Every structure is written in C-alpha cells, then in structure tokens.
Amino acid sequence: MGRTGELILGIIGGIFGILGAIFAMTVGGIGAAFGAGNGVIWLGFTAMIFSVIGLVGSTITKGKRKLGGWMMIGSAVGGTISISAFYILPGLLLLIGGIMALVRKEGKK
Numbered sequence: 001m002g003r004t005g006e007l008i009l010g011i012i013g014g015i016f017g018i019l020g021a022i023f024a025m026t027v028g029g030i031g032a033a034f035g036a037g038n039g040v041i042w043l044g045f046t047a048m049i050f051s052v053i054g055l056v057g058s059t060i061t062k063g064k065r066k067l068g069g070w071m072m073i074g075s076a077v078g079g080t081i082s083i084s085a086f087y088i089l090p091g092l093l094l095l096i097g098g099i100m101a102l103v104r105k106e107g108k109k
Helices: 004-033 039-059 065-103
Strands: none
Touching: 004 039, 004 065, 039 065
16 A cells, blocks of 8 residues: 555645645735735745645655655645645645655555
C-alpha cells in the first residue's frame, strides 16, 4: 500500500489550493479594477506556487518521505500565510498529509 494516504491528501490539498489561489486572484483583480491595489493578486500568485510545491511534495512521498512531508508542511504554512481564509481546507489537508509522511512508519508486507 505504501504512502497512498499522503499522496491522496497532498493531491486533493494541492488542487483545492490552486482553486483557492485562483479565487483570491479573481477577488484581487476585481478589487484592482475598482482602484484597491493589486496586492491580493500577488498573494494569490504566491499561494499558487505553494500549492504546486505541495503537489510535488505529495508525489515524492513514496520515494523520499521526509522531503515530501516537509514540502507539504511548508506549503500548508506558506499558503495559509498568503491567502489565509481561502487556504483553510487545502492547508489542513496538506498539513495532515505532511505530518503523516513524517510520522508514519512503513509497515511490514
């Protein structure tokens, strides 16, 4: 079975993170159209980068579980700092998957 749980949590978290980042960029674009500045657009872009890092981290957990786990935890923290409320669900999924990758030992076959 391997690291299927971490892989699935990371992929779902990364996809939801990308959707949250797109939503944040959309809200920021609407705000920028009304003269509010474009800071939220850049925060959405950084959340997109963190989501991709989380996806990559989840895919490498089968081979390098510690590196993948730390990548998922880092992307959960970074994405939450970037767009906070839009990253709650993806942040939790990536955080749980990252902790599972670091803590769970490989079982006997």
